[in-house]
Amino acid sequence: MTKKTPAKPTANVGIVIVSHSPDVARGAADMVRQMVGTSIPLAHCGGDPDGGLGTSVPAIMAAIEAAWSPSGVAILVDLGGAETNSEMAIEMLDDDRRDLVVICNAPVVEGAIMAATEASGGARLAEVKAAAEELSPA
Amino acid sequence: MTKKTPAKPTANVGIVIVSHSPDVARGAADMVRQMVGTSIPLAHCGGDPDGGLGTSVPAIMAAIEAAWSPSGVAILVDLGGAETNSEMAIEMLDDDRRDLVVICNAPVVEGAIMAATEASGGARLAEVKAAAEELSPA
Amino acid sequence: MSSTDAAQTGLTIEALTKAIDAVVATIVDHASELTDLDMAIGDGDHGLNMKRGFEAVRGAAAKIAAQTPADALKTIGTTLIMTVGGASGPLYGSLFLAMSKAVADRPIDLVVAAEMLEAGIQAVQSRGKSHAGEKTMLETLIPVGAALTAAGPAADPAALTAALKAAAAAGAASTVPLRASKGRASFLGERSIGHMDPGARSSELMVGAVCDAFFAPAP
Amino acid sequence: MSSTDAAQTGLTIEALTKAIDAVVATIVDHASELTDLDMAIGDGDHGLNMKRGFEAVRGAAAKIAAQTPADALKTIGTTLIMTVGGASGPLYGSLFLAMSKAVADRPIDLVVAAEMLEAGIQAVQSRGKSHAGEKTMLETLIPVGAALTAAGPAADPAALTAALKAAAAAGAASTVPLRASKGRASFLGERSIGHMDPGARSSELMVGAVCDAFFAPAP
Ligand SMILES: Nc1ncnc2c1ncn2[C@@H]1O[C@H](COP(=O)(O)OP(=O)(O)O)[C@@H](O)[C@H]1O
Ligand SMILES: Nc1ncnc2c1ncn2[C@@H]1O[C@H](COP(=O)(O)OP(=O)(O)O)[C@@H](O)[C@H]1O
Ligand SMILES: [Mg+2]
């Protein structure tokens, strides 16, 4: 049995990008990586379970898993369905993870960059969320 | 010499999407088309003149041209450089076009969908801009 | 179930399976109508979303056939959540999950069924942060829930079917003059007026299929 | 131009071409330094952006060689605008366009050059909606403009070169303790402190190259 190295408690907050469009999600992740490199856990997903425009609860759950950090995960979403599906995905997580995941009330692309920049500086989950939400539009 | 059919004055406002990422620009345009079909002129561009993350003044000018409407064009941008390059592109347009193009102070993906939805209903340029800018984040 | 059966032994998994089959069939049959409704005031995917979700439910038929009705409802809810891909997935999914939970190990008679539906409707409202009057599926579900509750424990099957279908049809039709304030249709503002809400229509279809499966005299 | 030449005949296109070559060379040489600075507090593309822009200017050399200095400055500005791809493109582009406009058909001596630079700096501020103290290229450009204006019409070339380079170096260095409030570096808030602004550094490099090209004794 392999033992996972316990993540250090000061790990940076993870960021998940959820868009109806796989292209938007990928492009926003590219822009985030350009700003913060590999300093934060980052995952993205977009598209309904058939790959059309929409979102997918299992894909969001997998993205949360991929961007997991013991300091928490901030999710950026585009429109209604992405938010509803992300809320659902959070509820389907294990009890001990659920409270460490938040959805930011912020625009998906701009919010992801602000949240990631904040997270890369070691900010706490609430600060990361606030950084995304402080955004005046554009 | 071919004569262009003069565009009717009640044409819908055009929308231009400008992102640092070509993927974000394309995906946002897909989401717009899903909502409003072909009821509005729509163009998008992303990437610096070499195709990396950034924006390009000639590409923005070409997109404005492609989404041209006698009722005006509303541009959605993501971050600083996209806005500065879009402002520059507008200034480089012919005098009679320049005043018919505005940049929305709104998030690029969500703003594009709101602006396009408004434009598809025949709203005037100022109303289209206001619809995008009214957006509470996300 | 006939209402008599229901009062005595409760809903069986066989009856529920029949209802599921009927719902899947009607959703598949009406997918393009639902998509057209969503195209007018949304993003034009409600039919596809529902079809994908309910075909996945059909794919779980073997599993469901071996479950209790309560567990079967949970399977349906989870399946919809995982497969629909639009806002309607978590909304309908939460409806079924809450219905499952409300069974609480009781045989499902009409009184329990009414409680279950009311719990499901509550779950839709919490999940959607929405309420009656916002031009959503709730416009159909709420009056249907009220009609089922009003019917009482010993309603006549034919009368109940008529009452529930009428409530569903009236509910869906009531969305036409409403202005949407939730979901994508809300982006249209005034222009959402004059169109039926796709989710209200899919709810109407589901209610009709379930009534027919449960209460229609065997052919 | 020597300062004496400038006072008499004004800046020639030959002198300007030499300066352009020097600027292109220094930007290309320092591209990775600029990129590293931008990686620390931005998106890490300033070196690439500037290299692309100034290589395009070099590509316009034949056109420029046949132009007046004023038209050549316009060509440079337009070329940067069309090719840089980042915020610095319109900013430097507007600088050169405004310098071109400020010539107003006069021979370019040190007094006219100072007026031109002040007009360029104004244009950067309008384009960037920015001012001194925001940790941008303006931290370099503004003191260089002030030094050129202060130098007067008959400054000694060596002394002027020293003064302009010192102003540029001090300006760029002054950005290190500043907190950015414009451009991408502003996203970092407090964490932008302690790093030199890439645009302030590229401005410093350009000023140095121009001084050397105009005023350095022929080798
Ligand atoms: N917040 C909400 N509360 C209740 N119902 C909602 C809500 N948002 C959307 N709906 C329902 O969902 C339907 C749309 O579902 P669908 O098209 O599948 O999802 P999406 O809007 O994500 O494309 C709407 O017609 C409406 O009935
Ligand atoms: N609003 C502004 N006003 C003045 N200078 C600015 C402004 N925004 C950015 N800059 C300058 O531009 C430089 C960044 O240029 P560059 O990296 O090429 O563009 P981008 O930020 O679009 O990637 C910054 O270091 C700064 O000096
Ligand atoms: Mg839809």
Ligand SMILES: [Mg+2]
């Ligand atoms: Mg959808």
Ligand SMILES: [Mg+2]
């Ligand atoms: Mg940069």
Ligand SMILES: [Mg+2]
């Ligand atoms: Mg850039």
